[in-house]
Amino acid sequence: MKPKESLLIKWSLVISVYLFCFLLLVLPLINVFMEAFADGLLAYWNAISQDHTLSAFLLTLKVALIAVPLNTIIGILAAFLLSRFIFPGKNILLTLIESPFAVSPVIAGLIFVLIFGREGWMRPVLNFLDWEIIFNTPGLVIATIFITFPFVTKELLPLMQSQGNEEEEAAILLNASFFKVFTKIIIPNIKWGLLYGIVLCNARAMGEFGAVSVISGHIRGKTNTLPLEVEILYNEYNSVGAFATASLLVLLSILTLIIKSILERKINTSTLEPSPNLTQDAK
16 A cells, blocks of 8 residues: 555544544533523523432442442452352353443333332331342442442453463462452552543443432432432423533533543553562561
8 A cells, every 4th residue: 555545544544533433422411511501691590509409419429439339349249259260150250240331221220120129129127127228329329339249340351361360369368368368469560450440330320321210219309319310400491401401511521531540551661560569568
């Protein structure tokens, strides 16, 4: 291929990809803020300061603050188990962890309704304990945990497999406890990948719509997260309110992308070689 032809193909592809991204990604974001500020700054402030909007914002943060740490702990343990041990049913466990990627969020929400709902399998137990899962915050947390379950594990598993376990075995031979091996060797070696997985998990948790829509009941001020509040406002023909509320999600997404970019740079620049004093610290 001639250099001129190669250069022409290169820039044609570059321009095409940038144009595609602008039309499908950047332009919609610009439109969100244009609609949000269509009636001025005061109208925007009034929209995002409504009680229902603030309640949805706080509930979104609350659900994420519960679901993400739980998935982080489970994700670390699952990645450690899958990367360090061979046991019967290992592939089945990995498939189960990846299942939220294959199951529709709406179907997942419906499944939880069938399990915890008024006629659900767990209803006698819930009545005995006087717990309400469906149409309540615990239901939103359960649905969010299910949807975001794979992210931390899928990010850590290839990283831990590539690092191997020689350093951990050396520390154990030096009579280091599992807690010291975990905190002094395992966590430092996976910290950037772990943070990257947490960021992705948090972004998915805050933007989840399908599963929480089924399980929430759309009770304003109680079970509506930000995505659900946007839907209600738009259905009420409150365009400014809907786009103003959506802009909060956009800002959270932009913040997530900034953190993601920083972590990607850290991951790319950090070496997988263990620090010489890690094994010594594990004593």
